[in-house]
Amino acid sequence: MANNQVLQMQGGDVVAYARLLENAATESASLIPGQTSFEFDPQRDSDSTTTKDGAFQTSSSLETDVEVDFINNTSVIADQxxxxxxxxxxxxxxxxxxxxxxxEGKFYAWYMQGTVSEDDNSNDADDISERDVSFAINGVPKRGWLALSADQKEEIDYIFRGLDKVTDNNGIETNGGTDWAKTDEGIYIPSTAPKSVDNQSLNNVVEPS
Structure with a gap:
């Protein structure tokens, strides 16, 4: 994307990962499954004092609230x-x-540490069980870029696959398919190969008048 283009963010494109801080050396961060909403709310209260020279502005320390809504589930991170x-x-x-x-192909992200301040679990008789977890963030959240592993990418997305059986070649998946590219728009190259019986039958289908 060129630097002069502006990407309009979609809510569904922002996903939350979490991990107990004490497990940082032994576990990768986990996607919170079944997310329906993610709210990130950094704020700094300000106050104005009137002086003989005009208004004097003061501000408090940064406070950040995070809230994640998700469908209640039995994942490890939900229990943690x-x-x-x-x-x-x-x-x-x-x-x-x-x-x-x-x-570099890395993803834009916010990183923060904090404690769970509330975990609201709703269980209506005619609806699915949901959890609304709120976090009180310590200090100032940090912005940066991070890499997602193949497994982490698979958690939030999937690649185009062909009809062949899936094989692994040193971490590269082979499946008989090729993902769509921008340059594919409008492409049509007639096949010169003999048509199979199945293709013939497909071509003989008569469109309704």
Missing amino acids: MYDALLNNKVMELWAVHRSRTNA
């Missing part, structure tokens, strides 16, 4: 959020913008 609340454990959080990348 309960553990974090009950035992006052610090969690790491990432807000990953999967539609915004840099020249």
Whole structure:
């Protein structure tokens, strides 16, 4: 994307990952499954004092609230959020913008650490169980770029596959398909290969008048 183009963010393109801070050396961050909403709210209260020279502005420390809504589930990270609340454990959080990348192919993201301040679990009789988890963030969130592993990308997206069986070649998937590219628009190259019986039958279909 050229630098003079502006990407309009979509809410569905922002996904939350989390991890208990104490597990940083032993676990990768986990996508919170079934996310329906993610709210990221950094704020700084300000006050104005009237002086003989005019108004004097003062501001408080930055406060950041994060809220993640998701369908209640039995994932490890969903249980760990309960553990974090009950035992006052610090969690790491990432807000990953999967539609915004840099020249290295890394994804734009916010990183922060904080504690779970509330975990609201709604269980209506005629609806699916949902959780609304709020985090109180410590310090100032950090912006940067991060790489997603193949497994992490697979969690939030899937690639185009052909009809062949899927094989692995040193971490590169072979499946008989080629992903759509911008340059594919309008392309049509008539095949010179003999048509199979199945293709003939498809070509003999008569469109309704």
